[in-house]
Amino acid sequence: MSSDVSYTTEEIAKMLKISKLTVYDLIKKGELPSYRVGKQMRVDAADFEAYKQRAKGMQTAAAQTVTASVPAAERSHSGTGAAPGSMRPLVITGQDISLDILVKYMEKGVSGIRPLREYVGSLDSLISMYHGESDIVSTHLLDGDTGEYNIPYIRKLLVGSSYMVVNLLSRNAGLYVGKGNPLGLKSWADLSRPGLRFMNREKGSGARVLLDEQLRLHGIKPQQLSGYEQEQTNHIGVAAKVASGEADVGVGIEKAAAIVGQVDFIPLIEERYDLVMLKTAENMPWIQSLLGILRSDEFQKELQAIAGYDLTRTGEILFET
Known part of the structure; x- marks a missing residue:
């Protein structure tokens, strides 16, 4: 196989018949080496083949053991739900440094989840949420006719979904x-x-x-x-x-x-920089934890140290269905 061949996360997900979130989880844990080209994560064909061979080896060993179980990355997305102790990946889109700080607080303050960052623009982020490929979307989209940020776009793109829009900051x-x-x-x-x-x-x-x-x-x-x-x-x-x-x-x-x-x-x-989250029974526990982080003095003090942020409405629920 040519060393020039590489795959996107979407292509990997289709070939392995797993979710895109599971691919992100494998990358996050270092099981699947990757690199970034523009705003896309890519995996070299050789690294993909090596991962498959390792996975086959683990499956063979597991088949010989009565107590064998599937890998944690797959358990977290199986139809029966996450196994006790497994971590659910949460994909967070956007490029602002405030999101990296938020991920740090989520890693230590929200149990049962594994935050994964995807560096995607606002409109593409909302589209990825519509397709079920992201969990927390950051967006700063101006509607020129109304002067309103974000909500006009969210209402058009997430038709039929139950969601919450929360302010992260203004800048x-x-x-x-x-x-x-x-x-x-x-x-x-x-x-x-x-x-x-x-x-x-x-x-x-x-x-x-x-x-x-x-x-x-x-x-x-x-x-x-x-x-x-x-x-x-x-x-x-x-x-x-x-x-x-x-x-x-x-x-x-x-x-x-x-x-x-x-x-x-x-x-x-x-411009108003907001977060969008889908309101499902599965999501509500970590959404409440996230709101607590956004409204905490510790988190806001860290953001205040960065010039150019207005935190007047940070943590405020601006719209929900």
Whole structure:
């Protein structure tokens, strides 16, 4: 088999006839080596074959033992439910550092679960929840017609589902410009200026939706932006392209500008960064634990140490069905 062949988590799940969550669990435990390409996790064919051979060996040994049981990763997704002591994987989508901090608190404060991070944009995250591939979705999607964040999109995409929307934080979004703002950019309308070199985010990200909504509201066609088709998969990547002089302007959040340096930030909107969770009998125990973490002084103090976060509504239930 060619060493150049690799598989996505979806392809692995289909070949092994297991859930995508189980694949994440195998990766998290180190049983299935993986690496990231853009926003996708990939597994080399050789590593996949090696895992299958190890799994076959374990099954053979188990068949010779009366007390044999299936691996924990499979028990947690079997039709009869998780076995005592097994850990249920919870896939948490999004890219903000606040989610990494949240995972740390969940690992020590919520029993029976194994948090797994997936670095996916807001719109793709909601779609993954609709398909049953994620458990906690983070989203910052502006509806330009109402000025409302997230809920208009959630209501359209999660039709028929029972869910809860909880605020994680608010933060400033706007434009990355060169140090000293040499072109004097001040507003969304300035993006219509001829000759600007733009750096975009990928489709499905909250920043891409914010840009497209602002272009629509200001009557600017995407083809007017030189570089609209050039994409980065995170805020830091966009800010870095502006800092290096490869682009004149990009859209993102304030914190990334501070991390990259050599780039200025023009705040234009405060965006609400929310969490979405499906309300099922199985989920409600860890949802209540999660709400306790979000509202705790310890968690909020750690987030307050990071510049650019507004925690006024952190832990507040904004909408539920």
